[in-house]
Amino acid sequence: MSERNYWPHFILALVVFAIVLGVWTIRVAMEHPVELDNSFMMSYREVDENYYQIEQAARAFDKRYRVELRNEILRPGEPLRIVVQDHAGTPIPNAQVEILLTRPETSKYDRRLMATFVGDHYEAQVDYPLEGRWDVVVRVRIGDLFRYFKFKRSTRRIIEDKP
Numbered sequence: 001m002s003e004r005n006y007w008p009h010f011i012l013a014l015v016v017f018a019i020v021l022g023v024w025t026i027r028v029a030m031e032h033p034v035e036l037d038n039s040f041m042m043s044y045r046e047v048d049e050n051y052y053q054i055e056q057a058a059r060a061f062d063k064r065y066r067v068e069l070r071n072e073i074l075r076p077g078e079p080l081r082i083v084v085q086d087h088a089g090t091p092i093p094n095a096q097v098e099i100l101l102t103r104p105e106t107s108k109y110d111r112r113l114m115a116t117f118v119g120d121h122y123e124a125q126v127d128y129p130l131e132g133r134w135d136v137v138v139r140v141r142i143g144d145l146f147r148y149f150k151f152k153r154s155t156r157r158i159i160e161d162k163p
Helices: 007-031 044-064
Strands: 065-069 079-084 094-104 111-116 121-124 133-142 145-154
Touching: 044 065, 044 145, 065 133, 065 145, 079 094, 079 111, 079 133, 094 121
Parallel strands: none
Antiparallel strands: 065 079, 079 121, 094 111, 094 133, 111 121, 133 145
16 A cells, blocks of 8 residues: 655645735725825825924924813714813914814715804804714814824723823
């Protein structure tokens, strides 16, 4: 009786398995394209080229002002309320407040808004096309100073902000 050698079958199976995994990886990658991060409302290249200036501006801004998002839960029909104050607590009425409302996993539902000063805070009316988690990216510009803030919010529950 002759013995059979199964090594050639095993090696052939490994090669076929590697090819199948490669095709599967490419297919999944094509179905789920990379989403560009827009934390600074700029392209990646612009952020890369100007990152030092963005950080310097943020430090200078933080020495004079503070910004907070009053909405703990995003509710349909309720405007976004953003407080811009100096460290003494005085509201700053002449700031330019731009808002980017985006989903963490996709840029398909992005909304860009300009907030207007109302009383002691800034407001922007928003319609939420989907329930769930949202990133609220805020750019505040006061004169030559500017700063970007990213708040994580949900239409369903309170999410803690991390400094």
